[in-house]
Amino acid sequence: MSTGSWASSPRVAKVMRGNRSRDTKPEMAVRRLLHARGLRYRVNARPLPSLPRTADIVFPRKRIAVFIDGCFWHGCPEHYVPSKSNRDYWAPKIAANAARDVETTRTLSAAGWTILRYWSHTPPEEVAVLVESHVIAHDQDLPG
Numbered sequence: 001m002s003t004g005s006w007a008s009s010p011r012v013a014k015v016m017r018g019n020r021s022r023d024t025k026p027e028m029a030v031r032r033l034l035h036a037r038g039l040r041y042r043v044n045a046r047p048l049p050s051l052p053r054t055a056d057i058v059f060p061r062k063r064i065a066v067f068i069d070g071c072f073w074h075g076c077p078e079h080y081v082p083s084k085s086n087r088d089y090w091a092p093k094i095a096a097n098a099a100r101d102v103e104t105t106r107t108l109s110a111a112g113w114t115i116l117r118y119w120s121h122t123p124p125e126e127v128a129v130l131v132e133s134h135v136i137a138h139d140q141d142l143p144g
Contacts, residue, residue: 033128
């Protein structure tokens, strides 16, 4: 472990290096199911170029952004367990993540985007069905 690391121990540093910000197992499972349903989308893309936030799955023409939030990182009310070590770091970090999620949803919604947020513990099949229903509903709303 390098000197001055934010990690509380070498074990924590190793675990943190292994965490992914994209292409997580829940995300990949949902993407495979959506692709099998014939849906095409962008991955890890900014819905709004001016907003420095990426959505996990984006349907740009339909203006639908899908976020699959990890239970620890986003403070899931059902599964989040506060860290027992380095609490002064983690409590504000998770609170800031949750606040940023709310602000991102508000900003994108105001710009006309449909925001779909799911917890990583939600079964991928359930997420895929819900996302597909929004995409289909959007297609039915279009004139033509």
